[in-house]
Amino acid sequence: MPFLLLIEDDDAIRTGLELALTRQGHRVATAASGEDGLRLFKEQRPDLIVLDVMLPGIDGFEVCRRIRRTDQLPIILLTARSDDIDVVVGLESGADDYVVKPVQPRVLDARIRAVLRRGERESSDSSAYGSVVIDRAAMTVTKDGQDLQLTPTELRLLLELSRRPGQALSRQQLLRLVWEHDYLGDSRLVDACVQRLRAKVEDVPSAPTLIRTVRGVGYRLDPPA
Amino acid sequence: MPFLLLIEDDDAIRTGLELALTRQGHRVATAASGEDGLRLFKEQRPDLIVLDVMLPGIDGFEVCRRIRRTDQLPIILLTARSDDIDVVVGLESGADDYVVKPVQPRVLDARIRAVLRRGERESSDSSAYGSVVIDRAAMTVTKDGQDLQLTPTELRLLLELSRRPGQALSRQQLLRLVWEHDYLGDSRLVDACVQRLRAKVEDVPSAPTLIRTVRGVGYRLDPPA
DNA sequence: CGCCGACTGTCACAGGGGTGTCACAGGGGC
């Protein structure tokens, strides 16, 4: 299920789109300002951002540029009225698509799916981490050619980690991404799952080289050397 | 050597792509309008069509639909980023892929080869999975040379799976592909059909080697080793 | 250098959820 971040200061539009997008089967987080948006982006790591251009404080273009400095995730810009200057600046600031308000939720949904599809195709269906190969189409993970029989949760955990190689993800973020619920109480849930995953994936589970522990933070999948 | 038809009204882009694609080892015919394109298509019967969306007269979507009324050859749509108003319409009008201009010739070439590969696999009249042979022309499935008397639904299920060998398909996707309706409630329908299919196809139905279960996802037809 | 606290690894177990299986009734084709 796609996880979106919607940044829009107008309360009516924001809640309206949030509702509509949720109905279309997305998970949606929202922010009402550029600052909040950037913070939420860093915390929650959405798959895609829908970003209003006219924002108080940091405007949409600036938010877009700042995100693009470090990350490649798809961004759809939202703006009132068609304005050629906006289109050019928008695409130059690194947005993947550009939608003019007022927008039909169905149209926005179609654009979102299109951009996500495009991204999926570009990020190849399989990736290799040393001897471990992840095949997203077959939903299998092999090690030295042998099928690793991961359980659904283990597989999801590995997939989410592999979508952000080299980036440390907190337990909180992993809970949201893999388990899709916000926990506050700490349990050893993530750790236990990581342990089971390591047992299958790592050469020496007690000295992991793929799924590294980032003390005080969480875990990180190391890209191949 | 693949034979392509390139339909694009902008002279610079058309000649540029023609040159590039020829260098990549394709034979290329070109047309500058939808009408010309359709005529050339009927005359020359290319293996694949690269089709611009914005054309004077008959536009790309319409060309696509007209071709699809009678033929199944692969079509790649070409569109400028600013007017990708409807990716959805493009894919729904029957195109196999969708490329945004400006496009690197190497990228276009890669897409062309990918689509052609996909097409070859699908259209090949028969394919073998171990001792099981699927004959799409005769619509029969044999095992060790013996006809397997599949029921219509079983056959369709197997055909859909075999169109995407090695790819895991969810129950949801299979319902759409085989039964052509969107269910939300879960029933054991897919499972039951898979079970019946396994009973005929597998050597040991309780330990399937062809139609594998992907826990938490769905099913997958394993390609021959 | 050693202690201490916080964080992480590990394990066993009980509960739950997903899957395989089956029988049966309705329906459609010959």
Next chain:
DNA sequence: GCCCCTGTGACACCCCTGTGACAGTCGGCG
């Protein structure tokens, strides 16, 4: 009308999963 196919619900089974407790490890600080 007969028969085969198909969809459904029930049920059992097994694997997975979440939890809590405890041991182990790391880093900081005196």
